[in-house]
Amino acid sequence: MITATGLQLRAGSRILLDDTTLRIQPGDRIGLVGRNGAGKTTTLKVLAGEGEPYAGDVTVGGEVGYLPQDPREGDLSVLAKNRVLSARGLDRILRDMEKAQTAMAELVDDGERDKAVRKYGRLEERFSSLGGYAAESEAARICANLGLEERILDQPLQTLSGGQRRRVELARILFAASESGAGGKSGTMLLLDEPTNHLDADSISWLRGFLKAHEGGLVVISHDVDLLDEVVNKVWFLDATRGELDAYNMNWKRYQEARATDEKRRRRERANAEKKASALQQQAAKLGAKATKAVAAKNMARRADEMLSNLDEERQSDKVAKIKFPAPASCGKTPLTAEGLSKSYGSLEIFTGVDLAIDRGSKVVVLGLNGAGKTTLLRLLGGMEKPDTGSMIPGHGMRIGYYAQEHETLDHDSSVWDNIRHLAPDTGAQELRTLLGSFLFSGEQLDQPAGTLSGGEKTRLALAGLVSSAANVLLLDEPTNNLDPASREQVLDALRSYTGAVVLVTHDPGAVEALEPERVILLPDGTEDHWSADYLELVQLA
Known part of the structure; x- marks a missing residue:
């Protein structure tokens, strides 16, 4: 489970979220939505423990698999397949088993060779407890479904494109989350920021099925409406205008209907309140001209101000960038x-x-x-x-x-x-x-x-x-x-x-x-x- 209490997030002086409580539990599959710049990525990063909130506390219980938008930097000399296997510590065990095998074959001294045999046995037992060769096959299957061919997995991360490294990281996270049995992590919390980027259609289709079947908690940021429609059972809408998060305990289709209804209600409530406040202000202006009614006029004006201040800020239409490429500089026939x-x-x-x-x-x-x-x-x-x-x-x-x-x-x-x-x-x-x-x-x-x-x-x-x-x-x-x-x-x-x-x-x-x-x-x-x-x-x- 992940719990955030009294959470405040800021971008400079702009408040993205204020005094917010969030809870992610096993079985929750949450779509985190809102316009670009509303703070979705910041929110996910803080929930993953990769960023610090301006105020409030975040408590994480259990394993978390976090996929940021940009590939993480690390030891880029590692082979891609070993990066995936590292999710369960299998890479280190396999490396140590290879060393022990070499020692068993090369050592002449019987005592030293026996020690190497015993070490190999302990490693093999540990390897089996973590899934053994079946787990390796599972990792390979996940990679294949994400479009990572064996020739890519045999290369160091530093030779791969950013998109390929990101798919390796996604494979690593899903490999960890799919672990079951003794010491398993089926309750892993997945926090995924645009997981379909760099995936082809077949990989996206497979990922939807994987996430839909995931037993642990999930929060996903995605512009893939089909993924949201098929996977999520809750929606968090991050409203950049009000700096608040609206939680909807429903699927994507019902959320869209409920969101439209909520916006109509807010506009109606605001219009009614503004109408009443305007009437009070007009009445206060009339009474204010009479000395004997000055106190009543002030009370009316104060009441009108309070009425307006308690309203949600009027929601503005989401702005979009005005993108237009200018006329290109002149050039020859074949630039x-x-x-x-x-x-x-x-x-x-x-x-x-x-x-x-x-x-x-x-x-x-x-x-x-x-x-x-x-x-x-x-x-x-x-x-x-x-x-x-x-x-x-x-x-x-x-x-x-x-x-x-x-x-x-x-x-x-x-x-x-x-x-x-x-x-x-x-x-x-x-x-x-x-x-x-x-x-x-x-x-x-x-x-x-x-x-x-x-x-x-x-x-x-x-x-x-x-x-x-x-x-x-x-x-x-x-x-x-x-x-x-x-x-x-x-x-x-x-x-x-x-x-x-x-x-x-x-x-x-x-x-x-x-x-x-x-x-x-x-x-x-x-x-x-x-x-x-x-x-x-x-x-x-x-």
């Missing part, structure tokens, strides 16, 4: 060409011999299974990494704008303001303030470190940097991840109207339809083809 690109990480070959030419204003989608190198190709084109062989050839006037799905273009230790100044050094201060305002950043939030922003806010900040760049070639890696539906539509509208060249990597079919691509590049072979609707069903599978 970007790549020849013979190859890339490997250790023994893992990503792709080899990829050629492409990005013409002015062309629209290209990159498709391939997870791990085929889509993100890697964009990083090479954007100059974030160097190819093992081949080269990028810039054309006349080329100006690249790169959106990274893991927000690597942002300096997480610097403020929102410092980030936009770095991304657009030639733009005036007032123009940048206006730009940030259109992306919903203003006031004290400009001084907030980028690393403390939610995933959706980081996306908006990175997109603001793109807008200020006047790029004529946009490299977009999953630009609709972490966005609420309204903000996603703004991004899609911006894609539809942009006249420069775009190279897009996405699992979002809506983003591809908005782009109206002319060509598709299929990885890892680098095959190029004219776009057709037949490829659309591959987008979610890729």
